[in-house]
Amino acid sequence: MKIHYISAENSILNHFLAQLRDVNIQKDSMRFRKNIERIGEIMAYELSKTLEYRDLSVQTPLGVKETTCVKDPVVLCSILRAGLALHTGFMNFFDNAENGFVSAYRRHGKHGEASEILVEYQAAPSFQDKIMILIDPMLATGQSLVAVINKLLTEETPKEMHIAVVIAAPEGVKLLEEQLPDHIHLWVATLDDKLDDHNYIVPGLGDAGDLAYGHKL
Numbered sequence: 001m002k003i004h005y006i007s008a009e010n011s012i013l014n015h016f017l018a019q020l021r022d023v024n025i026q027k028d029s030m031r032f033r034k035n036i037e038r039i040g041e042i043m044a045y046e047l048s049k050t051l052e053y054r055d056l057s058v059q060t061p062l063g064v065k066e067t068t069c070v071k072d073p074v075v076l077c078s079i080l081r082a083g084l085a086l087h088t089g090f091m092n093f094f095d096n097a098e099n100g101f102v103s104a105y106r107r108h109g110k111h112g113e114a115s116e117i118l119v120e121y122q123a124a125p126s127f128q129d130k131i132m133i134l135i136d137p138m139l140a141t142g143q144s145l146v147a148v149i150n151k152l153l154t155e156e157t158p159k160e161m162h163i164a165v166v167i168a169a170p171e172g173v174k175l176l177e178e179q180l181p182d183h184i185h186l187w188v189a190t191l192d193d194k195l196d197d198h199n200y201i202v203p204g205l206g207d208a209g210d211l212a213y214g215h216k217l
């Protein structure tokens with residue numbers, strides 16, 4: 001897997017990440033969603049630098065400008081729920097992209113123990129031979145992303161596959177490296193220290209889905 005750590009050099013991205021994590025600022029759910037969206041825009045821009053471009057002639061009122069545009073169709077696909085705000089940020093930049101949505105949740109056993117990840121809902125276009133960007137802000141154990149990708153890749157083969165996450169735990173990065181093909185790109189806004197006993201990222205930010213959309217039952 002090719003891993004790209006976006007906050008390796010200082011930028012305004014760090015302001016948005018700091019606000020996401022801040023236990024007081026993050027209580028403002030509109031700001032929380034907006035900051036995830038802004039990070040999605042930054043990640044989309046960074047990722048766009050690695051894509052292939054084709055020539056384009058643009059007619060202006062005064063002449064013709066030879067320029068370039070993204071060569072291949074892009075499919076943005078996010079994992080519900082927490083992926084939605086990050087998805088909006090990517091969509092703001094890849095405005096012609098097709099869009100897909102999948103669900104992933106952990107089924108708990110009778111005694112509360114965690115079992116397998118179920119990927120049940122899927123509403124997505126074909127991504128055969130396209131640039132596929134899979135979006136989820138939190139990479140904790142990595143099990144949700146592995147389950148989703150294993151299901152998606154049995155159906156079709158994209159030209160390129162990119163995974164975009166905001167905060168990653170080392171445990172999740174390791175699982176993805178072990179389980180996913182080498183050609184996949186992983187884009188990480190920031191890498192944290194570890195997981196806690198409940199598989200939350202430390203220091204992380206808490207529960208991204210709940211902070212963006214409220215507590216679920």
Ligand SMILES: O=P(O)(O)OC[C@H]1O[C@H](OP(=O)(O)OP(=O)(O)O)[C@H](O)[C@@H]1O
Nearest residue numbers: 080081082138139140141142143144209
């Ligand atoms: O790497 P993993 O250990 O699999 O965990 C990461 C998953 O957990 C979060 O979703 P969550 O299950 O909280 O759902 P939500 O978006 O509805 O809150 C997050 O958005 C990922 O999808």
Ligand SMILES: O=c1cc[nH]c(=O)[nH]1
Nearest residue numbers: 140200201206207208
């Ligand atoms: O820390 C975590 C781990 C998984 N999902 C979250 O929202 N936060």
Ligand SMILES: [Mg+2]
Nearest residue numbers: 207208209210
């Ligand atoms: Mg959640």
